[in-house]
Amino acid sequence: MQFSAKQDIEVPIESVFAAVTDFDGFTTQALRRGAEVVRVDTLTGPCAGMTWQVGFEFRGKRRDMEIELLEVVRPSDLKMRSTTSGLDGHMTLELVALSKQRTRLGIELELAPKTLSARLLIQSLKLARGSLSKRLRKRLEGFARATEERFRQNTA
Numbered sequence: 001m002q003f004s005a006k007q008d009i010e011v012p013i014e015s016v017f018a019a020v021t022d023f024d025g026f027t028t029q030a031l032r033r034g035a036e037v038v039r040v041d042t043l044t045g046p047c048a049g050m051t052w053q054v055g056f057e058f059r060g061k062r063r064d065m066e067i068e069l070l071e072v073v074r075p076s077d078l079k080m081r082s083t084t085s086g087l088d089g090h091m092t093l094e095l096v097a098l099s100k101q102r103t104r105l106g107i108e109l110e111l112a113p114k115t116l117s118a119r120l121l122i123q124s125l126k127l128a129r130g131s132l133s134k135r136l137r138k139r140l141e142g143f144a145r146a147t148e149e150r151f152r153q154n155t156a
Helices: 013-022 022-034 115-125 130-156
Strands: 002-007 037-041 051-058 063-073 079-086 087-099 100-111
Touching: 002 037, 013 037, 013 130, 022 037, 022 051, 051 087, 087 115, 087 130, 100 130, 115 130
Parallel strands: none
Antiparallel strands: 002 100, 037 051, 051 063, 063 079, 079 087, 087 100
């Protein structure tokens, strides 16, 4: 199952790259939402091999996930892999400079079930594909607005 979304951001590509690789900020957001996040590696900077263990509640059930950063091509690409019981995910973030002050952020997420219960979960997600895609677009719009606001504050 695949999800994808694109959003134009009125910020230079290097600043958008810095925002999408603000892993400490994403960790803080996840903690505020009730997730448990533990950094597993000791690497510095955005680089392949960075790994996190994440625990959270989803549909009334405790889920444990490992997220690994597979590839970083500054300032244009990030590839990540997530694994949880019976479900593998691959996410690609692509940044394209449309101009000096405008960047397009594209996200693709592919989920692949490995067990029968994960297949059932994917089936229920397929039924809700429209609302999930809408939520992804709204989150991406919110990220774009926050990134633009931070950029304006830092350049003012």
